[in-house]
Amino acid sequence: MEASDIFGKKAIRSLRECTLRACYQQGLDGYLRLVEMLNALINEVTETIKSLVEDHPQAKLLMTIPGISYYSALLIISEIGDISRFPSARKLASYAGLVPSVSSSGGRTRYGSITKQGSKWLRWILVELSYHFIRASGRMHKISTRVGNKHGRNTARVAVAREMLKIIYLMLRDNRAFIRD
Numbered sequence: 001m002e003a004s005d006i007f008g009k010k011a012i013r014s015l016r017e018c019t020l021r022a023c024y025q026q027g028l029d030g031y032l033r034l035v036e037m038l039n040a041l042i043n044e045v046t047e048t049i050k051s052l053v054e055d056h057p058q059a060k061l062l063m064t065i066p067g068i069s070y071y072s073a074l075l076i077i078s079e080i081g082d083i084s085r086f087p088s089a090r091k092l093a094s095y096a097g098l099v100p101s102v103s104s105s106g107g108r109t110r111y112g113s114i115t116k117q118g119s120k121w122l123r124w125i126l127v128e129l130s131y132h133f134i135r136a137s138g139r140m141h142k143i144s145t146r147v148g149n150k151h152g153r154n155t156a157r158v159a160v161a162r163e164m165l166k167i168i169y170l171m172l173r174d175n176r177a178f179i180r181d
Contacts, residue, residue, distance in 0.1 A: 007035055049074060061171055064178040065164070067132025072125050076168065079122035089169040096122045098162040114158055126161035133164050139181050140164070 005011060015032060019025070049070045053059045059073040068076070079096075086092040093099050097118040100111040116123070134144045140160050148156035171178060 007039070046070075058172055061175070061177055062168065065129075065133070065167070065171075066136030066178075066180075067129045072129060075121060075125050079119045079125075080168075080172070083169065083172040086169065089166040092169045093162050093165050095119060096126065096165055098123055098126070098158060098165060122165075123161070126164055127157055130157045130160040130164060134160055137181055 012032065012035065015028060018028065020028060053063070053070045053073060056074070056077065059070075059077050062068050062073040062076055063070070080086075080092070083092075086095065090099070094115070095118045097116045097120070098114055101113060101115050103110045103112060114123075130140075130144075134140045134157075140163060143163060144156040144160050147159045167178065170176070
C-alpha cells in the first residue's frame with residue numbers, strides 16, 4: 001500500500017480492502033471507525049472556526065496576509081486582544097517577546113537573543129507563519145536573506161516574525177487589508 005497520508009481516502013480504502021485474521025480484522029475495523037469519528041469531529045471544529053472568522057472583521061482582515069488562515073487569524077486576534085492597548089508596534093513586539101534582550105555596562109550595549117517574555121502562543125504562530133511570509137513577500141525575503149547570512153536561518157525567521165507583527169499592528173490599528181509588494 002502506498003499513500004502519502006495514512007488517514008487519507010486512498011489509505012483508508014486500502015485498509016478496508018485488507019483481509020486479515022478475524023482478531024486483527026476486528027481491531028482494524030475499530031481503528032477505522034475511530035479515524036472516521038475523529039475526522040468528523042475535526043470537520044465540525046473546522047466549520048466552527050470558519051464561522052467564528054466570518055463574524056470577526058479583524059480576523060478576516062488578517063487573512064489577507066499570505067499564510068494566515070482561519071485558525072492562525074483567530075489565535076493572533078485572541079492573543080493581541082484590543083490593538084489600542086498597544087501605543088506602538090514596538091510595544092506589541094515586546095509583548096510577544098520578539099525583541100532582543102539588552103545588556104548595558106560601562107557605555108557598551110550588547111543585544112542578545114529574544115526575551116521570550118509575553119505571549120508564547122503569539123510568538124509561536126508568528127514564527128511558524130514567517131516561512132510562508134518570506135516566500136510570498138519580496139521585502140521579507142530580502143530581510144530573511146540579509147539577517148540569515150549574518151546570524152542564521154532561525155534568527156532570520158524571528159526577524160521576519162517581528163516585521164510581520166509590525167505589519168499586523170498597522171493593519172489592525174488602521175483597519176486596512178494587506179497590500180502585497
